[in-house]
Amino acid sequence: MGNDTSGALVRGAPVVYRRRDDRNGMADFQQQGPITTLHRLNPDRSAEALTYFTHSNIGKKVALILPCLISEFDGSALPEIVQQLSELDWLGRVIVGIDGADSNSFETAQTLFSRLPQPTTVVWNDSGGMKEFDQKVGISPGTGKGRNLWRCVGVANGFAEIDTIVVHDADISTYEASFVARLAYPIVDERLGFDFVKGFYPRFDEAGLNGRVTRLLVWPLLESLISLAPENARLRYLASFRYPLAGEFASRISVANSIA
Template sequence: MEYVQERIATLHDFGESGDPSASPAADAVAETTVVVPMAGREHGSPAAERVLSELETLEPAPAAVIVPVRADADRIGPFREWLESFALPTAVLWCNAPAVEELLTSVGLANGFGKGQDVWLALGPAAAAGESVVVHDADAWSYEAAHVTRLLAPLTMGYAFSKGYYARVEDGRLYGRLFRLFYAPLIRALEDTHDAPIVDYLAAFRYALAGEFAATADLARTLRAPRAWGLEVGTLGDAFDAAGFENSAQVDLGCHEHDHRAVAGETGLEGMSREVAGELLRVVEERGVDLEYAALRDRYLAAGDRLIDQYRADATVNGLAYDPAAERDQLTRYADSIAPPGPDRRLPRWCDAPFEPIDVLEAARPWADGRDHRARLDQFDAGAQD
């Protein structure tokens, strides 16, 4: 057990928290929207089933549970029926519906897609539904409803942004590979030569690539979401601007068991590293850090090599399997991602968006009529005003 504080408030799990239902964060759930993005492969998956079943146990219930879904046209019907079978105030958004694509095209935003875009589509309606927004993935086998209240706890204390962190130890080995072998050594390499607040901020988060965060509705409206896997890092850049060290926190969510990706290829961690690198390096450059990429790549490899020795020692003392050669292979693969960011394809802040939340509801819910959309938005507005 440890109780070290970072430069942002760090809320630990000491295992003696008492009755979570009696906390102010439990009361705040009724004024919170929970956003759970899902891909087509998560239809009926055990991890997603657990997430939704756990959310059913929240008392009081959330103001809304918005599930942005990317699925084929012949699958969205069964997917929606499954999601709506849970006893939750669920709003399903079909993110690749033809009308959504038309809406984005009409305002010049049809320029790529991915998890970040799906979450962004949900943030507008989510920020209208209550005072706070909680976002988390649907691939954690170990998910607990208490994660919602733990993420909300800092917001009830005056913080504006809260990020989850957790251990990734499964099947007798260390996971969290993209964070351990790409993000962490790259941040160390930046720290070596750049004394900049944004670098210190990014270094303060113990699991910066976690998909779990909470924000006030006002802060959620200021997020410029990258379209794909850079969402988590891009969110931290915006949180730095809107909340800073003083109004940001991170919360211990225990130990997570997740679905895993292969390393190689565009759909694996190697491809994800390019998305993460592009957003991380854009975040630091936009906030005044001048980068020399060849030297940064060399420092990254050196920092990663030192970390691998540390990971090996940690694994050994905990009786975990560890393969340094395989880890160094990943380090080399990820190093190719360290390059100047490409074109900026981030989506606009919702406070500057060229359409309204009801436009997303209408486009992403083609099975509902206009009265249903207006009733849903009125319900959201009422929840935000209560």
């Protein structure tokens, strides 16, 4: 499979996540635009990716960033994610950003993540100290995933050994420990030459089609904009992602810094 990224703003590769119980769908080998799509055709490749990170401490250069809402600690997904992450002894660091917490709920969050074997930093985005920091740097009051992620990337920059960050949501009910390795692998293996990786997976379940924002807003919007400016490289680049709103991605920290 070629990796022709000429004209791309960032070299990227969406990675397919196929659910364990999905045995009916055929892989779609279509390649479009400057973005390469890497398909998960063999479940055994997950074990191979995990093994790669144990060599020469490669995994110690990788940090996982988890932007969370405090309400997600009441669900079943986050404790399972913590349990799965506990198996990744190769992972260099975990950085958790928490929105909406008071002092008591933040302490509860710290207790949950204290189970992890990796060095872990838990960021309290609603603390008095963080509000003072926002005022000092001229940031208006507010919350949101983007701001949460921005702070966590800043924390990651404080650790000189971190070269790659992996980001995913905290409400994935089908989480597997291999998610982190599969996202980071195309970046940390220098032979592949990628700087940015985005998750891509089937957007349907027993209840029907999901991904309504992408289907009803993002794709029509991009198509309309491209029809008005067909030579715009940035629009063609965005349209090349198979699922642009996926919450799971990995990036070289230098790339994240350039757009943060």
